[in-house]
Amino acid sequence: MTHRSSTRAASLAPLAFALAVLLPDAQAQSATEADLARRLDQLAAELAAVKAQLAELQKQKSAAAAAAPAPMATAPAPAVAAAPPAASEPATVITSYGEINYNRPQHQSQDTQIDMRRFVLGYQHRFDDRTKVVTELEVEHAVSSADDPGEVEVEQAYVERQLNPTVALRAGLFLMPMGLLNENHEPTAFFGVERNFVETAIIPSTWREGGVQFVGNLDNGLTVQGGLSTGFDINKWDATSEEGRESPLGSIHQELALAKGKDHALFGAVNWRGVPGLLLGGGLFSGKASQGQATASSRVTLWDLHARWTPGAWDLSAVYARGTISNTATLNAPLVGSATLIPSSFDGGYLQAGYKLWSHDDLGLLPFVRWERYNTARSYADLGAGLTPDPTAAERVWTAGANFQFGNGLVFKADYQKFKRDRDSDRFDLGLGWSF
């Protein structure tokens, strides 16, 4: 703001100078009418000249100060290389996204809720031309205190250094490269009011771990990511809670909050975008989760395959994810009789089609339909007859609705979700989201 004020002050200086010079002169004389008229004409001419000068100055300033400045190109001499006007690029950029959701269960309207689902503030700061830090701080459910349901979380906080034009190294708390949504979870980036079930119940979005990772962007369209990170903590499994049935990995993630670090995990992801509009990829994560504290050593493995194709106005995508937890028979033995035992496998997949039906300027209407099948307890390790829990049947959900974009980074959403098994969950959703 200071800069802008001083810019304006500088721009007005010629006008002030002209008035200062001309006005006292005009007042000092006991001029005749003709004299006055002549002086007025002179003033008008001067003013016009100053106005023109001012307009030119403002034009130059606004061109220089614009976030994305005017196109520039110069002679083919070395000066050309400096043509792109990088001078106005800020080192620190504030970002934010948020979503406010309304859920009305069709058969149980008394459970209707409106929630400030997420409010996220972040920044990206560049230390130099190769190194930056990226952060996101999130508040869920609006108010976080001992008596309120909200949570405050650091969702991302990593430093990235570009080693060469192809490879960057990331260290800190980062999102895991798995599925389509986890790394692109802003409300403007996905269809539907709520995030899909597969990428919340099976892939525990927003899933992050602490560690180091390399990101390679190859010239053949492949993006390769891999690294070493913290993992899950099987000791957090609460057999008396339903949480593990809602999302097995969501209930034992550590989120770098005093995370146990005896065990670590390896992860990798490959994504190919070599054909415009097409993305094919997959991710793999595997790491021990007993952290030296559980009765038996246990390993959590999660993998996914995903595809997205956006030909013309269409937006088609598919994800399949499957997770396993090893040695659950030993881990479950002391928990027999409890509500929620540890599943040995869980999986889910979805198919989704969206279509840009209408657009005008920055408005766009995109109806979509999604079919999901997911099972958070597809199998249990054998504990013996009568003791081994029955695997749960898969839930199937149809979601149909539309995203209405109204401006760059703003979305209003509406959808209806129909559950095959848990029909009490059938609901109508509305959502408002933004991202910048």
Place this chain on the structure above:
Amino acid sequence: MRFEPVALAVVALAPSAAFAVDYLGAEQAAKLLFPDAERFDAREITLDAAQMKQLADAGMRPRSARWQLLLAWRGSQPLGVVVSDAVLGKFELIDYAAGIGNDGALRGVEVLSYRESHGHEIRLPAWRRQFVGKTAASPIKVGDDIANISGATLSCTHVTDGVRRIVAVVELLRRSGALS
């Protein structure tokens, strides 16, 4: 979109360094776009009020009346024009250049530098090739005649919008005879 006071303060204080990753200089880009050119002449053109209005009526938001162009020549024969530009990706600027032939058709788009953590794929020839042959009569729109890159929607959209603006401006100049 950006937090303006921070942006402006940084503008005031920061040296005019370009951030990595820089792939190409504008001169190299011009040569790639017009490999048959023998020389490039710089020319600055200021759009008049009527031209600015024409652009606005066509749904473009010209950021400046002043445009600096590189005219490509082979002997006395004009081949076309190269315009360098910078648009915002998600967080950072993307530098690119568009080459437009004397027939008003895009020769190509070159990405000079890209700094975002995601979306480097807009550099890939397969994505940039989509622009070749497009004219002011083409939509030049993501989700229409330009396919998106999953995970880099903002970068794709902003570069595409930038190219459409450049094509429209060059078409105006071409018709007014300013490029001959």
